[in-house]
Amino acid sequence: MLPGSDRSPTHAWYLTPDGARLTRDLPVLRGRPPYPITSTTAASLKTAHTLTVVRAHLAFAADARRLGHEHGPWDWTPEVSHAMGDGERVVADAVLYYTVVRGEQRRKLRAFVEVDRATMSGERLAVKLIAYARLHRYEAQPAGRRGRAAAEPGWMRWYPVFPRVLFVLTGASRSRLEGRISDLRAMAAQHPLVAALAQEVALGAAVLEDLEQHGPAQTVWTPLTGGTPRPWIDL
Numbered sequence: 001m002l003p004g005s006d007r008s009p010t011h012a013w014y015l016t017p018d019g020a021r022l023t024r025d026l027p028v029l030r031g032r033p034p035y036p037i038t039s040t041t042a043a044s045l046k047t048a049h050t051l052t053v054v055r056a057h058l059a060f061a062a063d064a065r066r067l068g069h070e071h072g073p074w075d076w077t078p079e080v081s082h083a084m085g086d087g088e089r090v091v092a093d094a095v096l097y098y099t100v101v102r103g104e105q106r107r108k109l110r111a112f113v114e115v116d117r118a119t120m121s122g123e124r125l126a127v128k129l130i131a132y133a134r135l136h137r138y139e140a141q142p143a144g145r146r147g148r149a150a151a152e153p154g155w156m157r158w159y160p161v162f163p164r165v166l167f168v169l170t171g172a173s174r175s176r177l178e179g180r181i182s183d184l185r186a187m188a189a190q191h192p193l194v195a196a197l198a199q200e201v202a203l204g205a206a207v208l209e210d211l212e213q214h215g216p217a218q219t220v221w222t223p224l225t226g227g228t229p230r231p232w233i234d235l
Contacts, residue, residue: 052208053078053093053115056168059211060096067217070099084138084154090131095163100233109233110163115208117171122183125167129184129203132165133193136201162201166221166232170208181205181222188224198225202235
C-alpha cells in the first residue's frame, strides 16, 4: 500500500514469474520485451515512476471522455522499446494513441511520452531528446536485401508518422520545473540532430499537475521550439 500526501492510499501489485509467463503471449503484449520484476524490493524501485506514468495516462483518458475523443486503456502502452541496430534501443516511458473526433472528421495522433519526476539532472533529461532524434534519423536495411538496396526509416516499422515527443514533469517546485523545460528548449535549439527533429516533429513539455487540473487539451504545453503555451494537439 502506497500512501500519498494528498490522495487516498494506493495498492500496487506486480506479476509473479508464473504470472509473467501466462501473460506474455497475450495479443496486446506480443512483441514486447519482458520487464520482469521478481521481488518486492525491485517493485518498490519502479512503483513511484510507474504510478506517475499512470497518472499522466489518466489525465489524457479523462480529457478524451470529456471531449468525446477516442483514447482507452489499450491506447497507452508503457515501456515501449525501439531498436536502432548494434544493440542500441530507445525506450519510451509510454506511447500514446489518441483520436480527435470533431463531427465527421477524425484525426489520429501518436506521441512518445517521457515522464520526469525530477530524479535526474535537467541536462540528463534533455539528453533524451538526442535519443529520439537519433531514432528519427536511423535507417534500417530491409531484411533479406543485399548490396545497395535502399534503406528506410527504422521507425516506419511501427508508425506511419513519427510520433510527437511529450515531456510530463512533476516532483519539484514550479520554478525548478520551468528550469527543466528551459533545458529542453535549449537542447532543441542548440543540438543539430534535435534541431532537425524539431523541424519535422512536434515537441512539448507540461507539468503533470496542470494536466490533472486543467486537462491536456488546454494551453498547458510549452513548445520546445519556442512560442506561447498551447494544447498538445496544436504543438
